[in-house]
């Protein structure tokens with residue numbers, strides 16, 4: 001007996017409304033599946049491409065302790081990529097296909113990683129701001145309606161909050177250090193502040209995918225809501241560091257009980273999204289090189305596994 | 318002080334007479350772990366597949382952790398030295414630090430020395446090369462460290478013995494992981510076998526140094542310290558041979574038990590390859606640009 005599609009859709013809608021997680025074997029609208037594949041794979045790619053700007057400082061980290069923390073952090077991001085690729089695979093796409101989409105430019109990754117890491121302080125700024133913004137975006141995703149995604153996000157979020165604290169601590173040490181170190185910290189903040197605000201995506205009025213995602217409970221809060229929370233949090237933490245956010249319009253608004261802040265340069269944002277950021281080319285090239293240079297290794301591993309399987313079958317027979 | 322006798326009747330090592338040699342030897346252990354960790358960390362974000370990117374980074378992290386333990390111990394030894402003992406190891410102490418007027422610490426030792434003050438094995442400083450070179454080097458060094466740390470666990474110097482005991486668990490995994498990869502590449506495809514064989518040709522001349530005691534090791538051996546790299550060569554060869562057999566890999570001519578006619582050496586005494594200067598320039602850059610600040 002075949003269940004009529006209408007019925008399946010009702011069951012799906014009921015589950016969404018009742019906050020029951022959708023699982024891989026459940027029926028789901030094709031557009032829901034596609035939306036999730038797009039979002040989860042984009043998120044996975046962001047973790048992997050995100051390893052590059054910070055990886056740029058692993059061999060130059062200024063102390064053994066900092067080297068250890070940074071290496072472990074970048075490794076965590078690789079782990080996040082793994083969880084997320086696995087979550088996306090439950091929707092019927094393979095990791096290789098997703099990687100192919102990244103390399104062809106069909107799939108995107110977070111634009112923030114197209115900015116360069118120019119000094120050691122950038123490693124602090126990334127942890128504090130970029131991981132900080134990621135947490136704002138991701139904590140609500142722990143309740144996303146798709147089960148494997150929400151479970152992956154719970155694991156990811158635990159580690160992201162460590163990363164943010166570590167980043168803040170890097171900056172705190174610099175800000176309490178010499179004049180040169182403090183300058184380095186302020187310079188990094190100047191360069192990373194606006195791009196990190198862009199991480200929340202376009203204004204709600206210009207966001208293409210938001211409305212449907214809210215209905216499906218993949219998304220819980222709008223881009224602008226999350227961005228405001230982020231500004232409120234960072235503005236307070238910047239005081240502890242005694243750093244200045246590079247925004248002349250930033251000030252506390254008693255009536256709104258929020259910080260007001262200046263206009264985001266959306267022209268820059270769309271340019272970086274569309275390939276014109278300072279490092280788009282280098283980031284994609286680094287990923288493609290790693291993949292292409294590793295092809296013979298993956299082929300060898302597959303060939304060995306196959307030979308072993310045959311040898312074992314022969315032994316058993 | 319004279320050498321004491323332990324319950325087995327063997328003479329055991331007793332500072333302070335041998336303390337300067339112990340310091341140099343500890344630096345050698347630290348430098349070997351750090352430089353290999355530094356090289357392996359270059360893979361982070363660039364590995365052939367995500368799972369292995371994570372695995373090689375894990376190994377870097379273990380090595381980095383080991384190096385920190387060794388450097389911290391070396392720093393503690395030095396800070397407790399008499400003026401005379403300090404004088405004896407002065408040639409390994411970084412010039413920059415001498416102007417800092419404070420006790421020496423792990424980072425001073427790791428980041429401030431001149432190239433010829435580093436005592437790591439040459440094998441560790443060679444470029445990471447392709448995946449075949451990286452995993453073959455990892456097998457060579459981890460199998461070596463396994464036997465080296467096994468001996469160290471039982472020496473009378475409690476601090477070094479404790480570090481060795483802790484590290485050996487990690488190293489056991491490194492040996493397993495790299496052995497599996499050498500077998501995989503040797504047995505895998507014609508290309509992977511060719512690349513591995515190529516890596517072997519390039520790395521083999523650097524393996525002789527592992528088993529030649531440096532001057533400070535000889536001093537410790539004479540004092541009955543309890544470890545001697547010469548005595549682990551056989552076990553090491555057996556292990557490597559076993560892996561090579563499974564990987565269908567053959568020793569380069571002049572390799573294996575009969576030994577090569579010529580080995581590269583000098584790292585343990587501060588004579589390095591041309592690669593070392595670049596590695597250090599990168600690694601030391603911040604500590605040297607901004608001397609004596611907190612990071």
Ligand SMILES: [Fe+2]
Nearest residue numbers: 047076077080
């Ligand atoms: Fe992450």
Ligand SMILES: [Fe+2]
Nearest residue numbers: 077131160163
């Ligand atoms: Fe993170």
